[in-house]
Amino acid sequence: MPTIVIASPKGGAGKSTTAVLLGTELARAGADVAMLDGDPNGSLTLWAERGPVPARITLHNAITEQNIVRTIRALDADGSVVIVDLEGVASRLVSRAISQADLVLTPMRATTLDATIGARALQLVAEEEETLGRSIRHAVVFTMTRAIRSKQHSGIEASLRAQGIDVITPALMERAAFSALFEYGGDLATLPAQGNMKAARENASDFASAIYARLTEKREAA
Numbered sequence: 628m629p630t631i632v633i634a635s636p637k638g639g640a641g642k643s644t645t646a647v648l649l650g651t652e653l654a655r656a657g658a659d660v661a662m663l664d665g666d667p668n669g670s671l672t673l674w675a676e677r678g679p680v681p682a683r684i685t686l687h688n689a690i691t692e693q694n695i696v697r698t699i700r701a702l703d704a705d706g707s708v709v710i711v712d713l714e715g716v717a718s719r720l721v722s723r724a725i726s727q728a729d730l731v732l733t734p735m736r737a738t739t740l741d742a743t744i745g746a747r748a749l750q751l752v753a754e755e756e757e758t759l760g761r762s763i764r765h766a767v768v769f770t771m772t773r774a775i776r777s778k779q780h781s782g783i784e785a786s787l788r789a790q791g792i793d794v795i796t797p798a799l800m801e802r803a804a805f806s807a808l809f810e811y812g813g814d815l816a817t818l819p820a821q822g823n824m825k826a827a828r829e830n831a832s833d834f835a836s837a838i839y840a841r842l843t844e845k846r847e848a849a
C-alpha cells in the first residue's frame with residue numbers, strides 16, 4: 628500500500644493538520660491507515676490522546692532515523708496506507724522517510740516566505756531521487772487558504788505549475804474545524820460543530836480524493 632510522507636522544513640506550514648485530515652478521510656473511506664509520528668514534538672500523538680482514534684487508524688510514535696525505514700516497510704507489507712508526519716526541519720530522519728515515499732506531500736501557506744522555504748522540501752526529494760536512482764512523486768498543497776484568493780497565492784501557484792510542480796486541488800482552506808481536531812481528537816465526523824462543518828468536510832474529503840487519485844494513477848503518469 629502507498630506511503631505518503633508529509634514534509635516541509637517550514638515550521639507551522641500545516642503538515643500535522645494535513646496528516647490528520649488525510650489519515651482520517653482515507654480511514655473513513657475504508658482504508659487501514661498507519662499514522663507515523665516522526666516529529667519529536669508529537670503533534671499526531673497529542674491528537675491521538677485528545678479523543679478516540681477513529682476506526683482503522685493506528686498511531687505509531689517513537690519513530691527515529693534508526694527505525695523509520697523498517698517501520699514503514701513492515702506496515703506497508705501489512706497492507707496499510709502509511710502516512711508520515713515529520714518535524715519542520717531537514718534531517719536524516721526526513722530524508723529516510725522521503726526515500727520510502729510513494730508520494731511526498733509538501734503543505735505550504737501561500738505566502739512568498741513560506742513558498743521559498745517550502746521549496747527546499749523539493750530539494751530534499753531531488754537529493755533522494757539522485758541517491759536512489761528513481762523518481763519520487765511529489766506534490767504541493769496550499770494550506771490555510773481563504774475564500775478570496777490573494778494575488779500572492781495566484782502568483783506562487785502559477786510559478787510552481789510553470790516549474791512542472793504538481794499542485795493539489797483543492798487547497799486546504801483555513802477552517803476552525805481543522806484546528807479543532809487537535810482539541811477534540813477524532814475526525815470531522817465526530818467533531819463538535821465548529822464554523823461551517825459542511826464546507827470543512829467537503830474540503831477535506833475532496834482533498835483526500837485528489838491524493839487518492841494520484842496514488843492509484845499508473846506509475847508512468849507520475
Ligand SMILES: Nc1ncnc2c1ncn2[C@@H]1O[C@H](COP(=O)(O)OP(=O)(O)OP(=O)(O)O)[C@@H](O)[C@H]1O
Binds near residue numbers: 714799800801809
Ligand atoms: N487548514 C487550516 N485551518 C485552520 N487552522 C490550521 C489549518 N492548518 C493548520 N492550522 C493551524 O496552524 C497551526 C500550524 O499547523 P500544523 O501544526 O498543522 O503545522 P506543522 O507544519 O505541522 O507545524 P510544525 O512544523 O510545528 O510541525 C496549528 O495551530 C494548526 O491548528
Ligand SMILES: [Mg+2]
Binds near residue numbers: 644670713714
Ligand atoms: Mg507538525
